[in-house]
Amino acid sequence: MENNRIKMTSFFKDIAFKISLVLLLLQYGLGFSQTAISVTSEVDTTSIKIGEQIRFKIQVEADSTAQIVFPEGQTFSPLEMVEVIMTDTVRKLDRITLQKIYALTQFDSGSYTLPRQQVVINGQNFFTDSVKIAVATIPVDTLSQKMYDIKPFLEVEKSNIDLWKNALWIFLSFAVIGMLVYWFLIRKKNLSEEEKVALLPPYDRALLELKRLENSKYIIQDEYKQYYSELTDIVRSYLEEDVHVSALESTTDQLIEKLELLKDAGELKLDDETIDQFKKVLQTADLVKFAKSKPETSVAEQDRKAIEQIVIKTKEALPEPDEEDLLLDEEYQEVLSRKKQKKKWTMAAAVSIGILFLTTIVSIGYYGWKPVKDTLLGHPTKILLEGDWLNSTYGYPPVNLETPSVLLRQDIKLTPEVKATVKEAQVFTFSDPDALFYIGVSSTTFSSQETEPDFQNSVEQVLKSFEAKGAKNITTKQEEFKTISGTLGLKIYGSGKFTLPQSNEEVNGKYAIIIFGGKGFQQQIIINWMEDDGYAENIVNRITNSIEVKTGA
Known part of the structure; x- marks a missing residue:
């Protein structure tokens, strides 16, 4: 009886041990299944023609919290990665399945080995299997299709943007030059009163200036010195221009002597009374200017009228110009015209040079000397x-x-x-x-x-x-x-x-x-x-x- 009891106890202990062992194995297997990592790879074909693509797929199964890094860049050499076609993710409970597909190609025939690719999972390296890839040439039917020589290089038409830029600069340059020419040479200026008077003939200008002097306030304001200075300057300028005698630099006596010589030579038909009257006015003017004399107002007015008559009589006393004088005068006017034209061109050139100089100075100040020099000379x-x-x-x-x-x-x-x-x-x-x-x-x-x-x-x-x-x-x-x-x-x-x-x-x-x-x-x-x-x-x-x-x- 005792023996049977001992046997039964031993039997139950054996059963309990086996059950515990099975439970332990189940628990370990379950835990292993939860942490196991699987990395697999495959290609859709192992034989392609030059330039065709293969699909290389890497599949990873791991825990959903795993950190996974797939291959990046040109790690597939000697094959070349064209693109990453897709990345697919499937989650199931606490597990995750990732798939990444790469498009690979090769442009030279031969047998190549796609190397093992490294996948990093939680800092641990896993590797795919290497695969042999055969790249075949594309057959060419030389019997049914004609063969042609390689075409030569073709000249590509150059962009016209530089041409347009140069044309724009040339247009702007001509526009600036045209504006300068118009402004200084062609444009008719609105002349001032002084400029209009200066363009009148000497005789008309003298009479006009004498009329202005009559209406001036010099006499009212007791400015006799200024009055007689302008009076004598008017008549002296007229004599210099119309009679062609150096009157502005001459003293009173010298000027009267020159007029008398012209009268005696028959070049100026003035009577003695007119010359004497002119001499008196000049002497009065000298006294006013240098001796601070102050004549009567009526005397000053009479002297202006006397000078006006002297100008008129002198104009009448001038002989009619002969053909030679007219030619000389025409040449003189032509010379004057050329001088004026030259002056205008000189002024236009000076303005152009000034603008260019100013632009250069501003450019140097902003960009510096070397960039401006290199731009102008072409570095x-x-x-x-x-x-x-x-x-x-x-x-x-x-x-x-x-x-x-x-x-x-x-x-x-x-x-x-x-x-x-x-x-x-x-x-x-x-x-x-x-x-x-x-x-x-x-x-x-x-x-x-x-x-x-x-x-x-x-x-x-x-x-x-x-x-x-x-x-x-x-x-x-x-x-x-x-x-x-x-x-x-x-x-x-x-x-x-x-x-x-x-x-x-x-x-x-x-x-x-x-x-x-x-x-x-x-x-x-x-x-x-x-x-x-x-x-x-x-x-x-x-x-x-x-x-x-x-x-x-």
Whole structure:
């Protein structure tokens, strides 16, 4: 009986242990299922033609709180990522399933391996499987379809914006010149009263001025000195212009003597009484001006009337001009006309020069001497900097950058030694010899996709090419270079003595070599410019800040 009891107790203990073990396994399995992570991948096809795309899908199953980072950028080399087609998320309770699909392609035939892709989940790395992809060429039926030669380069019509700018500047220049010519040469000015009087014949002008003197307030205000000064100046000016006798510089006695000589010679038919009257008026004027004499008001008025009669009688006493005098007078008027015309042109030129000078001074004050000088004389790199820039992609693997002029493809012949390692090399350049400015872009693919680029050797070859062209004292520095998208490369830069191709003159210059690369390919940008050229420095900065590459062969 006791034995049976012991057996029953042992049986139940065994059953309880097994139940506990099952419960423990169930609990562990349930917890494991809640924390397990699954990463899988697949492609829709393993065989494509050149340029076709494959769909590469990565699927992750994990806890809904997991931090998941998918592959980004060109990590699929030697295949090239075209785009991320879609990202899909499915949640179920506390679990999450993420799917990301990439479109990949290749533009060269061959067999490629899509490398394992890294997925980071909660700081832990997981990897997809690698896949073999076959890229086949597109068959060409040369029997049913004609073959044509490669078409030559076509000249692209240049933008007309510069032409319109130049035309606008020329139009504005002619407009300003036309306005100046009109204002100073053609326009009929509204003459002042003084100018109108000055244009009258000497006789008419003398009588008009005597009439004004009659209506003046000199006598009322006892300003006899001013009155007689103007009175004698009027008659002296008339005699000088019409009688052609130097009256303004002559004393009273000298002037009377000259008139008497003209009378005796028969050139001036004045009677003695008129000359005596004129002499008296001049003597009275001398007393007023120099001896401060003050004649009676009636005497002053009579002297003005006497001078008026003297002017009239002198005009009548002048002999009629003969043909020779008329010719001389005509020549004299022509000379006067030419002088006036010359004066107008001189004034217009002076105004134009003044405007140009003032504009230059203001420009120098605002922009500085060097920018204004370079604008007027045409600095080569300033023209490049301020011209129309182009954003283009060159070679394969592609190099995209912004340049002041299009880079032209260069024909490169590879030597047999180079062909052993290089499959293809594409080179594009632009240079301005006058400014010692050069930019070159090259993209190289190696014969073997596993070949790593030798940056050091590439730099040495560039420096040797500098030396072969006469460069001396070349210094080198090195630093990491990063594009806008974060692609890392190597930058080697420095300075030295470079030779201008046109004149063989040695100048201080700078250079920069920027290199990118990976298995099977290399991309390189070379820039060379003159030191202390601020415009060139701005060009280089703009170019380097625009560089973008796709690191896939």
